Every structure is written in C-alpha cells, then in structure tokens.
Amino acid sequence: MDTLTLRPDQPFSLDHTLSCGQVFRWEKDGGWWYGIVDQNVIRVRQRGRKLSWQGADEAQIRHYFQLDLDLPAILTVIAHDPLVRDAVARCNGLRIVAQPPWECLASYICATYTNIPVIKKRIALFSARYGEEIPFRGKTYHAFPTPEALAEAGECDLRECRMGYRAPYLCDTAGIIAGDPGWEQRVSLLPYPDARKELLRLKGVGKKVADCVLLFAFQKYEAFPVDVWIRKILTARYPGAAGSGRDEDIAAFGRQTFGPYAGYAQEYLFCNRENIGIEEDNG
C-alpha cells in the first residue's frame, strides 16, 4: 500500500475525476476505485487529503491524475463565467486525467452516438476478449487490447462485441496505429490545430472524438469537445453567442471564451450537465 498527502492548496477529488465520464475502465467497490491503466490494475482510495493505492508507483499516480498541475491557476482563468463557476463549485477537485493515448483513441471511437454505461460495457467486452490477462488480488482483469490485437481481430469479430457500425472504424484505425508506432510522439509534439488534423485522418474520428483524445490523452487543454450535452447547454444558455449553432462555431466560442483551458471548462460543464437548466427560457 502506497500513500501520499495531497497539497491543501491543490484541490483533488478522486470521485469527481473518475465518475465524470472521461474514463471508462474504473469502477468503485467498497470505497475503493479499481481501474486498468496500461498493463496495471490499480486500486485507489481517497480519504480527505490522503490518497492510498496499490498497483502503481507514485510517479504513475501523479502523472495519471495530473496531481502536479496547478488546478487553481486554471480555475482562475475559466471561472469568470458564472455557469462554469457553479460547475466548479459542484464538481470541486475534478482533474482531467492523462489517459494512455491508444486506449483513449479507441475508446472514443467506441463512444460515438451512445451513452456512457453502454460504452463501458462495450469496452469491457472486447478487452476481456482481446486484452492481456492481469491477475490482481485474486481476480483476473484485462489490459486494454493493443492496436495489433484489434487489427488482427477484424471487423466481424469486433461486431460480436456489440460494436455495431463502429467495428470497421476501430479495425481500420487499429491497423493504421499498429503500423505507425511513432504516432503518439508525433501528435504529442504538434500544436493543437495540427494534432487535430492528424487525428481527423483516422476512420471513426471526427471533430468531437479528436478533441476528446487531445484533451484526455495529450493534455491539449484548448480542445473543446462538442457533444449533444455541450451543444444543448451552450445553445440554451448562451443563445446567439455560438454563431449559427454549428458544432464548429460552438467549439470556437468555447475556445474564445475560456482560452487555453477551454477543455477544463467543457469538462466541468459536462460533469455538471444534469444540474444545468437547458430550457430556452431558463437563462
């Protein structure tokens, strides 16, 4: 068991961070969160400012949860907006994690036009089938499948994992990534607009998926993913501000309004989506 004491001036909420919808391979059981990151099963618990875990070293924990990122400085930039300020108050301590890029890319290809519980089931299904076994505390978990494993599985087999029309997209992209081991570093080094263009070349990756991957895996915080929730919230609460209401106009509005940390504003709004009135006369 490893522990660290969180700095009092750096808010962190394990619950908000893992339940806000940015990750799909974590489950809470008996006060502990269990998740699979790369080849590690991690269980982690927060009690006040004390963080305890097994299955990773401290550097991995600090990186994954971005504990050394100055969150109050970011919130100062984005919380000038009352809607975001309210979301920050309700989702205090939410941090955008640093997901493994391939896992994040493949996960969000699976996440189109569906809902979070279904996404989690779908990913669990093909991870159990194609991911390497990892024993942990008497149970067997599965790593996220490698691009090689998913490319080899083929479209038909992926359809058996309830992937539906996403199966050929995932299979195609898995093949490209498997044959391009330098993609992660290349995307990482590109500025946001160019990194986005690079991801948009992949099958099953549109603007929203690309922005999610850049935000959740590459720490490009100016990315502002526009999904159905964000579209509803912004068009209802900022009528006229987001241009014609096209997703690209909404994303541009987000980046202009919240600057280099637009993605953080987006994630707080998404986390607080159930509490934000979206009726048109509710503004």
Place this chain on the structure above:
DNA sequence: TCCCAGGGACCCA
C-alpha cells in the same frame, strides 16, 4: 413502443 445517447461517414446541392 418510443426516445435518446461523450457522432461520423457518405451523399448531394
């Protein structure tokens, strides 16, 4: 039964 969900590809004007 119907509607909706962390959308994208494809077609057509």
Place this chain on the structure above:
DNA sequence: TGGGTCCATGGG
C-alpha cells in the same frame, strides 16, 4: 462548405 440521412445498440 453545408445540410440531410443512415448507421447498431441498449437503457430508461
């Protein structure tokens, strides 16, 4: 470029 339309699936 921009606007329909279709696509598989499962939860509520």
